[in-house]
Amino acid sequence: MATHKEITNSLLAFQEGYNKNKKLKIMNRDWNRVILIKATDVESEHTLKLEDGELSVKEGAPEDPDLVVTSDSETLADLFYGDITPTEPYMNGTLVLKGSEDDIVRLDFISLMIWGE
Amino acid sequence: MALKKVLTLRTVVATSAGLTLSSSTFIAAVQVAGFLAGDAAWLAILTGGLLCITAALCFSELNGLIPSAAGIRLYYSRAFNDHLALVVSLLYMAVILGVIGAESYVLSEILHEAIPLIPPMAWILVMFSVVTGMNIIGIKIAGWFQDAITYGMMLSLTVLALMALAKVDFHLTAPLVTGGTANFVNAVAVGVFLFVGFEWVTPLAEEVTHSKLISRGMLLAIGILSVTYAFFTTAMTALVPREVLANSPTPHLIFARTLLGDAGVPIMLALTLAASITTFNAGLISISRFVYASAREHVLPAVFSKVSMRFFTPWVAVISIFILGVVISTIVLITHRYLTLVNMAAAMESIIYVLAGISVILLRKKMPDAKRPYRVRGGYVIPGISAVVFSVLAIAIFITFPRVFICLALGILLSSLYVNHVVPVLKRRHQQKKAAARRRRPVASAEKAGD
Numbered sequence: 001m002a003t004h005k006e007i008t009n010s011l012l013a014f015q016e017g018y019n020k021n022k023k024l025k026i027m028n029r030d031w032n033r034v035i036l037i038k039a040t041d042v043e044s045e046h047t048l049k050l051e052d053g054e055l056s057v058k059e060g061a062p063e064d065p066d067l068v069v070t071s072d073s074e075t076l077a078d079l080f081y082g083d084i085t086p087t088e089p090y091m092n093g094t095l096v097l098k099g100s101e102d103d104i105v106r107l108d109f110i111s112l113m114i115w116g117e
Numbered sequence: 118m119a120l121k122k123v124l125t126l127r128t129v130v131a132t133s134a135g136l137t138l139s140s141s142t143f144i145a146a147v148q149v150a151g152f153l154a155g156d157a158a159w160l161a162i163l164t165g166g167l168l169c170i171t172a173a174l175c176f177s178e179l180n181g182l183i184p185s186a187a188g189i190r191l192y193y194s195r196a197f198n199d200h201l202a203l204v205v206s207l208l209y210m211a212v213i214l215g216v217i218g219a220e221s222y223v224l225s226e227i228l229h230e231a232i233p234l235i236p237p238m239a240w241i242l243v244m245f246s247v248v249t250g251m252n253i254i255g256i257k258i259a260g261w262f263q264d265a266i267t268y269g270m271m272l273s274l275t276v277l278a279l280m281a282l283a284k285v286d287f288h289l290t291a292p293l294v295t296g297g298t299a300n301f302v303n304a305v306a307v308g309v310f311l312f313v314g315f316e317w318v319t320p321l322a323e324e325v326t327h328s329k330l331i332s333r334g335m336l337l338a339i340g341i342l343s344v345t346y347a348f349f350t351t352a353m354t355a356l357v358p359r360e361v362l363a364n365s366p367t368p369h370l371i372f373a374r375t376l377l378g379d380a381g382v383p384i385m386l387a388l389t390l391a392a393s394i395t396t397f398n399a400g401l402i403s404i405s406r407f408v409y410a411s412a413r414e415h416v417l418p419a420v421f422s423k424v425s426m427r428f429f430t431p432w433v434a435v436i437s438i439f440i441l442g443v444v445i446s447t448i449v450l451i452t453h454r455y456l457t458l459v460n461m462a463a464a465m466e467s468i469i470y471v472l473a474g475i476s477v478i479l480l481r482k483k484m485p486d487a488k489r490p491y492r493v494r495g496g497y498v499i500p501g502i503s504a505v506v507f508s509v510l511a512i513a514i515f516i517t518f519p520r521v522f523i524c525l526a527l528g529i530l531l532s533s534l535y536v537n538h539v540v541p542v543l544k545r546r547h548q549q550k551k552a553a554a555r556r557r558r559p560v561a562s563a564e565k566a567g568d
Binding site for chain 2: 023027083084085086087088090091092093096097098101104105106108109112113
């Protein structure tokens with residue numbers, strides 16, 4: 001089981017990877033989304049906010065997210081560190097996503113571009 | 118937690134029905150009528166619709182239990198095992214690609230009839246290029262457009278059917294004469310094709326507020342389609358001799374021409390284009406996303422997960438599907454064996470419904486306490502009926518069309534070989550690569566040691 005801090009660190013690593021990729025920032029200029037990241041086995045909620053291509057990470061839940069990403073803490077930490085792809089836990093049901101299919105696919109694309117295959 | 122954007126029941130119904138309505142369905146409708154002696158096509162279609170409702174109820178329970186765009190892949194994986202889920206999913210996608218091939222062939226024949234100067238192959242290339250271009254650039258058909266096309270299409274087909282029935286002063290003379298049980302079973306089996314794709318709406322589970330909307334949407338779509346198809350098929354066969362319709366890949370065009378003269382051609386052309394564009398586009402999007410997701414899961418080679426930095430779309434997957442689609446369409450164009458693909462889709466769809474029925478039963482045993490927003494009433498009766506009846510229908514298709522059986526058996530064999538021998542290699546390679554570049558553990562371990 002990962003801790004809340006580990007999930008925070010994984011999201012910060014994700015943010016750092018994102019910020020290093022200028023192309024990705026340009027690509028996401030028009031994709032303004034609020035994403036809730038929620039762990040099922042520990043008290044842990046984070047908000048990822050994409051606005052004008054900039055990604056910010058905040059502890060706590062937003063009021064009205066566009067996308068909700070729910071999974072166990074281990075999966076979330078591994079996922080945002082890029083040690084696993086979102087598709088694997090998604091296909092076996094460990095990772096649950098709530099939101100538009102296009103947004104879900106976009107989030108996977110971003111993860112792919114930050115961490116590679 | 119409320120999501121900002123959610124879909125309405127109207128769009129769920131339109132999506133479910135819209136994915137089902139295609140040019141190939143008219144061919145299947147004529148085939149249904151061809152099996153029967155009297156005017157009993159309506160009965161076979163309504164029976165097919167009723168049976169599909171049992172499958173829809175099963176999908177509703179599965180979708181509520183596991184609301185995921187992964188759909189059958191996840192349902193079957195939980196109910197049976199990942200191996201079977203993968204074999205079936207790969208084969209299903211291949212069959213859907215075949216349906217798109219048949220669809221593009223039918224559409225190209227219609228366009229060729231309307232504008233004879235341009236050969237069907239050119240139309241196939243144009244259609245595939247347009248849809249592939251749309252998918253690469255990332256242009257999507259808007260929800261309102263899907264709604265307008267689907268409801269407009271169903272209304273137009275009903276109006277045309279009523280006009281035709283009025284024109285011939287139609288009276289049901291032999292509404293229950295089927296020509297024997299075997300004929301009726303075959304008609305219902307092929308009739309299932311008319312509803313192929315209604316369950317493709319389940320990936321929207323993540324975009325609705327309540328999973329019950331998906332259930333209601335599917336049931337309403339099947340109900341509306343059953344009535345529309347029953348009317349239209351009865352009208353087609355009442356107006357035009359069955360032999361004429363059965364020998365053509367464009368029976369609906371013949372019907373429109375007979376009903377409205379030359380003015381019927383552009384009307385039916387517009388309707389067919391409307392019917393095809395949604396199926397065609399949705400089919401290609403589904404398959405290319407499946408290919409991309411499979412590559413991300415290391416089930417297919419990693420090259421298929423390449424994403425365009427310009428358009429944010431899986432361009433390798435999209436172009437691969439374009440090539441495969443054009444190849445299949447060309448083969449259909451040369452061999453004229455579009456009916457094999459239609460029947461193959463009907464059989465495959467029956468197998469999918471059999472597995473859905475069994476999945477409901479197995480998951481109730483494996484996950485008895487899991488939250489089910491929707492539970493099929495009557496215990497195991499409806500899932501059981503779905504599993505048994507669709508097994509019979511699949512067998513009926515295999516007996517009547519042995520070529521379909523051979524093709525699907527070959528497909529299962531190839532898919533199994535791939536899953537057994539290639540997928541483990543791809544996964545192993547990925548694991549080795551990932552283990553060397555693992556980011557989290559050293560950090561996590563260091564922190565824990567520090568604690």
